[in-house]
Amino acid sequence: MTDVPVPYLVVDRRPETADTVTLRLEPVAEPLADFAPGQFAMVHCFGRGEIPVSVSSVQATGGLAHTIRAVGAVSAGLCEARAGDVLGLRGPYGTGWELERARGRDVVVVAGGIGLAPLRPLILRALAGPAAYGRVNVLIGARTPADLIDHKEIERWPTTYTGVTVDRPDDAWRGDVGLVTGLLDRADFAPADSWAFVCGPEPMIRATARDLADRGLRPDRIRVSLERNMRCATGHCGHCQLGPVLLCRDGPVVAWDRTEALLAVREL
Amino acid sequence: MTATAAPAVLDRDGLNALVAALVAQGRTVVGPTVRDGAIVLAELSSADALPFGWGVELDAGRYRLVRREDGAAFAHSAGPQSWKNFLHPARERLWSADRTPEGDVSFTADEPETPSYAFLGVRPCDLRAIAIQDRVLAGGRYEDTGYGRRRSGAFLIAAECTEPGATCFCVSTGGGPAADPGYDLALTEMDGRFLVRVGSEEGAELLERVPHRPAGPDLEASARSAVDAARDHMGRSLPPVDLRTLMGASLDAERWDDVAARCLTCGNCTMVCPTCFCTTTEEVTDLTGDHTERWQRWDSCFDLDFSYLHGGPVRASARGRYRQWLTHKLSTWHDQFGTSGCVGCGRCVVWCPAGIDITEEVAALDAERTALGTETD
Amino acid sequence: MPPSIALRMNHALPAEHRDRLLHVAREASFPPGTRLFEEGGHADRFWIIRDGTFALDLHVPGRRAPVVETLGIGDLVGWSWLFEPYVWQLGGETVTPVRAYEFDAVAVRLMCLSDPEFGRAVEHWVGRVLSHRLHAARTRLLDLYGPYGSGGAR
Structure with a gap:
């Protein structure tokens, strides 16, 4: 239909x-x-x-x-x-995050800007079943403190580690300043036994996924959510192609091992 | 399907009767006919409208009608249109929405009366193109309902090729001048007579209603050999390598810059391609602002806006867009839909205003790859 | 030394040199709000954070010094001590209680002079830190989280 x-x-x-x-x-x-x-x-x-x-x-x-x-x-x-x-x-x-696959393992959620929005239901689900997952880490990067979404809620999340960093602080900001990848050193997870879920601007996704892989996360356990033009969402309009991937059907959540090489090609 | 009928033969009167029978069934019969200096696909009221005695002269960026002495109806190659113009039309309303003064909104699917098509003279390459669009538009998790409706009711009469055009290369895309299954009837034109093979129950029923004779083994054999011989007369060919691998390994090729210098990014190749399926959508409102319609229309990966992402197009260069078209057609189509997207009809070669020839471009990419010392087959 | 610090220094500083460096370290603790250096001051010390958060800032008249970057566990605080004229480019203060290894910059520079191999290793390590910070600064310049994902308003 x-x-x-x-x-x-x-x-x-x-x-x-x-x-x-x-x-x-x-x-x-x-x-x-x-x-x-x-x-x-x-x-x-x-x-x-x-x-x-x-x-x-x-x-x-x-x-x-x-x-x-x-x-x-x-x-x-x-x-x-x-x-x-x-x-x-x-x-x-499209595809979901498939958080269930991270059962019994540490979870690292990395969000950039409005990229936190698609991750929010995943975070809540992970926190709702603390016994099912290992340590839950939420790392958030934003442009300014005023650009943080869900800011009141973030503080209440019972994670193992929640880090928020901004590019440009205002005078009232007492938190971190810098790239979201800088928070990875402070997060608490065993890279070899973790799943990561990443959403944000594409350069931020690339940098984060590479950093996570360098730390020893298996690339197939790094899930990223990508964005392209979409008209139909049912695989018929051709707009959301990323090489072999139809992002409306095979995405928006894709595994890093499948995407890394594609994102390295300009104008794909 | 129990299409066991033996091959039959129709003469020109029989062909007329065939079209008349389809029209009498209430079908919209579409077939080739001469119009505006080209052989176009249009509704036919009788077989007389077929392009008897017309052939075509084809080359990269060139299409000319030529007279034929033999009066053949199907001795021409693919024209500027394909069957997608009917099955997957250039513009189609998907649904509409209405808003009441209270603010309630209702959505209504568009379910127009669908013509019951009979396609007469479907080339084997185009038969394969229809099968490819079937996979893309109706073979996945979601069906394009409009396409499915038009397609499921369509009656297909193939016309096999005995005289491939100068831009034809179906054989090197894995096809050939003989019709694959999928037709209701298949015709092979032999000196003014038409050998008919039956491909479906419905085809057999229709054949029963028109005057025909059994074909006899001689005619069948000579038709077979004429079609077989056509395999060796393709005007063009693609290099005999694994094209999927070649494309995948050529994303950084210098050849893309060369072709981008010639490509006007006009999108003609995508419009005439019988498998290109991409569409975009438009929102059309009336003056009250309380009625809005969602329209779908053909789009082209050569259009800058095609890859627009807040801020700008992902494929800003002609290089990026031509590469998208060709690599999709020959390589990533396999990943997405389990088949190639090229049937070797040659339309993109003929209708390119710059005369860009897909076979030449693929050969150049292959040569570049070989020169780098990496075999792709 | 916490494993994460060892891990991060290991990337750039071979174990023998790291051990030599840590041998001259002094353990230090600072309450929140401690200013460790000011822009224009003499860069005679540097630190490696063991715990807590440290902010680098720049003085702007009329407002609280804006923070350009925060540093945390395992991070090197200060690199101006390695390059002439040994003057701090930024100011810095602790945001939380901070525990750190503190180093006498003059002593480390002398060690570098007397043992060129050690000197090269330390310079390489600081160079890695600098390239990382430069990259981060450049990425932030793009304003990726802006409305058009750094595409700029059109």
């Missing part, structure tokens, strides 16, 4: 930063199938178009949340949505 959007009601709109909001959505009638952390929906803004957005929260009730940054016409329209508005959603699409 060519998927047709399903109406979802905006039940809450929370501004995260100057250009980013989190919309909590509930199905108007029948919900879509359950989303796994890491999967995405095509979110329709009436009269403007559709964009792919990973879920930043999944509720057992069928409700979910999307954290959206206003960078284009559609995302700006979605960011203006108010509680009571109806959006159209298609999905779930």
Whole structure:
């Protein structure tokens, strides 16, 4: 079936930063199938178009949340949505993080900027079952303290280690300043027995995955979430190709051993 | 499928009756016909509209109609269109949405009346192209519903090749001038008569309704040998190496700069290619602002916006875009869909305004690779 | 020495030289807010952090000195001591309680002079640290988390 959007009601709109909001959505009638952390929906803004957005929260009730940054016409329209508005959603699409595969091992989550949003449901899931996983580390990089999403929540996460670093501090910032990879020395994990989940701008993903691999993480246990233009999300439009990979179908979450060489090719 | 009927032979009246029978069934019969100085695919009301006595003269960047003395209907090569123009049309509404004054939004799938197509004169290369688009658009986890609807109702009458064009190279893509299974009927034109093979129950039923004679072993044998002989008369060929490996190993080749200097990135090759399937979407609203429609239209990897990611295009250079097209077609298509994306029809060669020839480019990439001392086969 | 420090120094400093260096180290502890050096001051010491966080800052009139980078466990604090004119480029203070190995820069420079092999090893180690910091600084210049992923506003 060519998927047709399903109406979802905006039940809450929370501004995260100057250009980013989190919309909590509930199905108007029948919900879509359950989303796994890491999967995405095509979110329709009436009269403007559709964009792919990973879920930043999944509720057992069928409700979910999307954290959206206003960078284009559609995302700006979605960011203006108010509680009571109806959006159209298609999905779930793509691969999830597959946190289950890290059972019994240490978990290293590295997020850059809005890349924290797709990782958030994974972090909550890992923290909800502390017995299932080893040490849980969450490393977050942001542009400025004001650009941090979920900042109130981050402090409450009962992780083994949570590190937050910014590129440019304001006068009130007492935390770390520098690249997110700089936090890896402070995290607590056994590289040979860990899984890593990374999302952020592509150069940050490359640097982080390489650093993790250098420390001894198996490249197939480093999962990264990538982004390309997407129109259909069902493998038919051809836009999201990254060489052999169709990111809407084989991604957005892909293993580093499969991606490293692809990301090294310019204009692939 | 129990298509056990023996090969039959139709004369021109029989062919007329065949088209008439399809029209009588309510089918939209589409086949080759002469229009605007080319052999195009268009709706046919009778077999008389077929391009009897027309052939084509082809070269890189060149297409000319030429008269044929023998009056043959199917002695021409691929034209500027392919069957995707009908099965996977250039523009299609996917769904629409309406908003009530209260703010409720409803979404409606587009389910237009689908023509019941009969395609007459489907070349073996195009038959393979249809099979490839079947895999891409209907063979994965998600089906393109519109494509599936049009495709499942389509009746396919293949026309085998006895006279390949100067830009044909189907043999080096693993195909050939004989029709693979997948057709309902397959024709082989022999001096004004048409040998008919039956490929489906539906094909057999249709054949029963039109005047025909048994083919007889001699005609069948000479048709077979004429088609077999055509294998050796391909106008062009690809180097006999593992193309998938060659492309994968050539991402840094200098040849891309050479071809990028000639390529206009116009996208003609992707428009005429019978397997190129890429599309984009458009949001179309009416004046009230409460009705919006989602339209899909063909897109091309040669378009700058195709790879747009907030900030700019991923494939900004002509080099990057030509490389995407060719490596996708011959290599990464295998990874994505388990098959090559090229059937060797030669359309991209003919309709390139700069005369860029895929076979020449692949040969140059192979030569560059060989010169580096790395064998790819 | 904590394993993570050994690991990080090992990348750049062979064990024998590392041991020689640590032999002249003094263990030091600083409460939060201790300023260890100021821009323009004489660079006569350096540290390797064993625990805690240290901030490098730059004086800007009219506001609290903005932090350009924070350093943590295993990090080298200070490199100006190795290069003439031995003057601090930045200021620095502890953010948390910090435990560190403290080194007398003059003594280490003399060791480098008297044992060229040791000198080369130390210079190589500091060079690695510098290249790493330069790379990090350049990456941050890109403003990757900006609205267009460093693509710039269009």
